[in-house]
Amino acid sequence: MAVQDSTRSSSEGKSGDDGEDLSIFHAENLQNNMKSIYYSRTFLSIMGGVVAGIWGFTGLMGFVFYLLIMAIASLGLLAKAKFSVGNYFDSWNRIILDGFFGGLMSFVLFWTFAYDIVHIF
Amino acid sequence: MAEDLVLDTAIRDWVLVPLSVVMVLIGVLRYFVSKLLRSSQTPDAKVVREGQLILRARNLRAAGGFIPVKSFRARRFYYTNEENGLLHVPKGQAQNPQAQMFSDPNMAMDMMKKNLSMIIPQSLTFAWVNFFFSGFVAAKLPFPLTPRFRSMLQNGIDLSTVDVSYVSGRSWYFLNLFGLRGLFSLILGEENAMDDTQRMMQMGGGFGVDPTKNLGAEKDGIDIIQHEWTLPKMEQRAEMVLRKLVK
Amino acid sequence: MGVGFIAGVLGGLLFAHAAYSTIQYRGMLKIMEEEFSGPPTNVVIELLLGFVLCMVAGLAVPGKFHSILPDSEENRVVSLPSNLDFMIFNHRGRLSPFDPELKLKT
Numbered sequence: 001m002a003v004q005d006s007t008r009s010s011s012e013g014k015s016g017d018d019g020e021d022l023s024i025f026h027a028e029n030l031q032n033n034m035k036s037i038y039y040s041r042t043f044l045s046i047m048g049g050v051v052a053g054i055w056g057f058t059g060l061m062g063f064v065f066y067l068l069i070m071a072i073a074s075l076g077l078l079a080k081a082k083f084s085v086g087n088y089f090d091s092w093n094r095i096i097l098d099g100f101f102g103g104l105m106s107f108v109l110f111w112t113f114a115y116d117i118v119h120i121f
Numbered sequence: 122m123a124e125d126l127v128l129d130t131a132i133r134d135w136v137l138v139p140l141s142v143v144m145v146l147i148g149v150l151r152y153f154v155s156k157l158l159r160s161s162q163t164p165d166a167k168v169v170r171e172g173q174l175i176l177r178a179r180n181l182r183a184a185g186g187f188i189p190v191k192s193f194r195a196r197r198f199y200y201t202n203e204e205n206g207l208l209h210v211p212k213g214q215a216q217n218p219q220a221q222m223f224s225d226p227n228m229a230m231d232m233m234k235k236n237l238s239m240i241i242p243q244s245l246t247f248a249w250v251n252f253f254f255s256g257f258v259a260a261k262l263p264f265p266l267t268p269r270f271r272s273m274l275q276n277g278i279d280l281s282t283v284d285v286s287y288v289s290g291r292s293w294y295f296l297n298l299f300g301l302r303g304l305f306s307l308i309l310g311e312e313n314a315m316d317d318t319q320r321m322m323q324m325g326g327g328f329g330v331d332p333t334k335n336l337g338a339e340k341d342g343i344d345i346i347q348h349e350w351t352l353p354k355m356e357q358r359a360e361m362v363l364r365k366l367v368k
Numbered sequence: 369m370g371v372g373f374i375a376g377v378l379g380g381l382l383f384a385h386a387a388y389s390t391i392q393y394r395g396m397l398k399i400m401e402e403e404f405s406g407p408p409t410n411v412v413i414e415l416l417l418g419f420v421l422c423m424v425a426g427l428a429v430p431g432k433f434h435s436i437l438p439d440s441e442e443n444r445v446v447s448l449p450s451n452l453d454f455m456i457f458n459h460r461g462r463l464s465p466f467d468p469e470l471k472l473k474t
Contacts, residue, residue, distance in 0.1 A: 025436035025437060025438065026434070026435075026436045026437075026438060029434035029435065029436045030436045032431075032433075032434050033433045033434060033436070035430070036430030036431055036433065037430075038306075039307065039426075039429070039430040040426045040427055040430055042303040042304075042306060042307055043307055043376075043422070043425070043426040043429075044422065044423065044426045045303065046303060046304060046307070047379065047383075047418075047419065047422040047426070048419070050383050050387075051383070051415050051418070051419050052263075053263070054383065054386050054387050054390055054407065054411070054415060055406075055407055055412070055415060056390075056404070056406065056407060057263065058263040058264060059263070059264045059265060060264070062263055062264060063264075072423070073423075073426075076423055076426075076427050077427070080427050080433065081433055087435050087436070087437060088433040088434070088435060088436060089436070090436070102303065103303060105299065105300045105302070105303065106300060106301075106302070106303030106304065108300065109296060109297065109300030109301065111263060112260060112261075112262050112263060112288075112296070113137075113141060113260075114387065115261070115263045116133070116137055116259075116260045116261055117133060117137065117138070117387060117391075118387050118390045118391055118394070119390075119394065119404075120125075120128060120260075120261045121128050121129070121130045121132065121133045366463060
């Protein structure tokens with residue numbers, strides 16, 4: 001029978017149960033979570049751009065500020081996921097990195113916009 | 122750093138702010154116009170069937186470990202055998218997408234509408250910006266750049282002594298064009314997230330995708346998969362539980 | 369949705385006011401011919417407060433995360449109270465030891 005057959009073969013192949021956990025998850029819910037992460041990131045990078053512009057950051061300082069904002073956003077997202085990432089995402093990178101570079105362009109645009117409105121005229 | 126230019130506040134009030142606001146409003150308007158123009162076409166039965174088939178095959182590939190080898194082989198045969206497997210596409214039957222497009226006038230019409238709704242507002246806005254706002258120093262980037270960016274950022278000003286971080290009105294238009302994508306995806310929803318550059322690329326490269334190619338790829342995927350049943354360990358697990366119980 | 373949205377609007381208004389007062393401040397500096405070294409304190413406070421509000425908005429508006437685990441409560445296709453007929457109170461599972469170490473392994 002196929003059952004016993006494969007039992008034997010797999011017990012031969014791997015002696016201990018050293019296999020990794022099966023990854024089963026809801027793809028739709030994961031998609032939904034990623035979408036909401038993307039939304040949060042984009043919104044925060046726009047708002048961060050406005051803050052940086054009004055504050056008057058120039059040069060490298062602004063990009064450092066962007067990093068800071070993304071770090072805070074990661075913390076916020078982590079808190080939103082109640083500190084149990086495994087429950088909602090398939091990897092840590094989703095919370096830490098997703099939408100990082102997508103937001104940069106928005107950040108730069110709104111940074112420039114606010115900076116110009118407030119400071120150069 | 123080069124000395125600062127003194128800019129009139131009227132430039133802010135009458136160039137920078139209106140230009141940005143108009144860009145946003147045009148984006149919103151374009152979204153609604155293209156939504157109006159979009160014809161709701163009833164999907165072709167064959168296309169839907171193929172899509173569902175690919176989904177099923179994908180499910181089999183993802184969750185194949187939960188069924189015994191024998192069942193998996195039976196299913197694989199059902200999908201990929203060379204005579205009448207569902208995923209097997211006979212040679213020569215693969216349709217040329219170009220020909221398919223010409224045989225279906227609706228599709229070409231749709232494409233044209235999409236392109237029109239993209240090109241017309243864009244060229245109009247560009248003409249408007251060009252007419253009113255070219256030649257202003259409208260903005261200044263808050264970070265320094267190398268002189269290489271001069272042609273990009275100071276489009277319309279022919280002064281080489283101006284610091285590179287100053288941006289002309291026309292270039293501000295381009296910056297907005299590429300940078301407002303995030304804002305649009307926030308206020309209009311995700312489906313608008315595709316920005317103009319991507320759309321242009323899509324327009325250039327091929328009309329639609331070939332569905333038979335997808336089928337072939339899925340068939341290869343199923344053929345290549347190594348089946349490994351995950352449940353034999355269940356017996357050992359049950360044994361462990363029972364042993365604990367007996368103890 | 370409601371609370372987050374209101375927080376976002378408030379944050380935006382705070383930003384607008386901060387921008388306005390900074391412009392005024394710059395104008396004053398220009399008259400007094402001093403150098404700009406940083407925004408005044410009230411603007412900084414306003415910016416931070418507004419950013420916190422926006423943070424709340426950005427995290428609250430997109431909605432809750434959904435659990436991706438197939439065995440979590442919200443992903444159950446059938447919830448217990450809806451089919452009381454099939455509740456079984458006496459089965460061998462009650463005798464088996466509960467061991468969280470036992471997991472589904474490949």
